[in-house]
Amino acid sequence: MNHVEVKEKYKVSPFYVIFLVHSMQTGVGVLSFQRVLAKPAGTDGWISILLAGLIVHILIWIIYKILSIVPGDIISANNHAFGKWIGNFFSLLFILYFLILGMDMIISYINVIHVWMFAGVASWAFTVVLLLLIYYINTGGFRTITGIAFLSVIFSYWIFFVLIYAMKYSEFTNLLPIFDHNLLDILKGTRSTSLTMLGFEMILMFYPFIKDAKTSQKYAHGGAIATTLLTVLIYLVSLIFYSQKQLELTIWPTLTMTSIVELPFIQRFEYIEISWWAIFVIPNMTICLWAASRGIKRIFNVQQKYPLWAMSIIILLTNIFVFDQDSLSVLNKIINPYAVLFLVLYLPLLLAIIYIKKRRKRL
Template sequence: MNQTIVNDKYKVSPFYVFFLVHSMQIGLGVLSFQRDLAKVTGTDGWISIILAGLIVHILIWVIYKIFSMVPGDIISANNHAFGKWMGNFFSLLFILYFFVLGMTIIIGYINILHVWMFDEVPSWMFALVFLILIYYIISGGFRSVTGITFLSLIASYWLLFIPLYTLKFAYFTDLLPIFNHTLLEIMKGTRTTSLSMLGFEMILMFYPFIKNAEKTQKYAHGGALATTLLILFIYFVSKAFYSQSLLVLTLWPTLTLSSIIELPFIQRFEYITVSWWALVIIPNMVIPLWAASRGVKRLFNVQQKYPLWAMSIIILLINIFLFDFEALDILNKLINPYSVSFLVLYLPFLFIILSIKNLRKRL
């Protein structure tokens, strides 16, 4: 059950870690983080973004240190640190977190589709389409998951044209004043931004599927750095384009930027943005559900397709019996207050426990 050896034919090249980390961090959070950040830190939000980026880099370093002591995945590390039963309990928490994260992303994007484009189409119809696609990708193995992640990221970077286009309407004096918020406000902003930078923790599950994984830390840091720079860029553009009062009232500032683009051959450019964002968001749906179903496979020694079927049915039922915005509100209340705190506290704690155990063995 605790065997984590993966055949080389199922592994992917080291540089794909960059895309797996970077793509997983670019999701729904990029569409709305400016609003939450502006409420707390105003013009000093860039400080919070940089601090959040530093925290992510520290946690990535901690993850690789953990796996240098216990090669494998988070389930192997938990069992080695706490024994079978307590280790399995913590592993179940991670599996639940991965599942809820994937479900939140699916329902969150369906909510965007409802608001911006298809307000009369039932949520379960969108969910069914996405779940069939997710199952098809995951059934192809982790190499298929990585391939889709790579292609979706490469094919989506043209979207940077949107914030670049809006620069001609920007007032950069709106970025002033700086350093006019307290340290407590900056730290609250860091926590808010951290929610938009989650995704790097998927390394905890896909680490065994990377060739020469112990040498891929630089790619993981590179992916996190690319995300931090992208979020900084979008934040500066948004602050320069929106006034402070307007920004805190705009639900999806990044999407709303595209509504000002006028082209002679298309009237509503935001429809293209919302539709193309499906390509951006697919890895955010696939990777957490792959990680959750892989975790169940590892814990209970079942084929991965069975937990994936069960998770898909649960997500579909939630979309049938709960309106998407109601389900999204419940899920956000579950995952937002606890996910960052859990990772920030647990991963260093696990690292300390494993270090102590290794030290005892040497002595």
């Protein structure tokens, strides 16, 4: 089962890749990335974001290069490069990563709901609601998932209202001094912000579901550019709204900034933002679990609904028995930096091996 064929009716237009990539990168991390970035990079954190964005573009180019040589998905590429058994081992690592990333997003969002809105409601209750919704969207197929991702991007840009509102209470001298940090601090900042930039690697799984997939590369880069620019803008507004020390101590700077918004008909605007943020987070969770269950389907030749059920149960049990701030911290530490490092090292290596095998065949 090395090669994968997807019927034309299940495929989406290349243009929608911009929304799939952008929606995957714009999740819960946008609410809190400023704090972990401000500690090492301070006023030069925007340079770290741009550098992280550049790395994302290089990795997207590598992904498309791999899949142009080996048609299919990451499982096809792994099997082509390493053979069935070793290839499936690396594919299972990717599946585990997709599952952990999805679990991290679910737990992170529920943690925000707990702290800001419903402290007394059990976490498993929120988990059940989210998992049922994710399962329902997944059963609609990849075109349905793409539609949800499209809507999430369209609805996400109301955040500009919050940013413009916050600028009324900002101090622009907080942006100074510029270029005050050394290269090591900038690189530490890049590592800190990498969790916010993740999501583009889902191309490795949904590539076969894109019509004329090779033409979608420019849209993948477009989605990554949109995420990078939005992240830079949010960070710059956060810098001028907070002092340096405030930004380092505030757990969810974007949410705290939202709490200053006052409208005649709304008292607690941040409640609306947290509820509204579900529209942005649900595509993240859905695509992660779709990618993980799709990978299991490809390797073990089972119906996709069975691994999806199993993964949902694992996430639910995790929320019931080990849900707390410490477990969330552990998940974040697994993904960042280890998962990021794995992607940065593994994808170029995979491309090199596939390219060498291709040249040997020519000879």
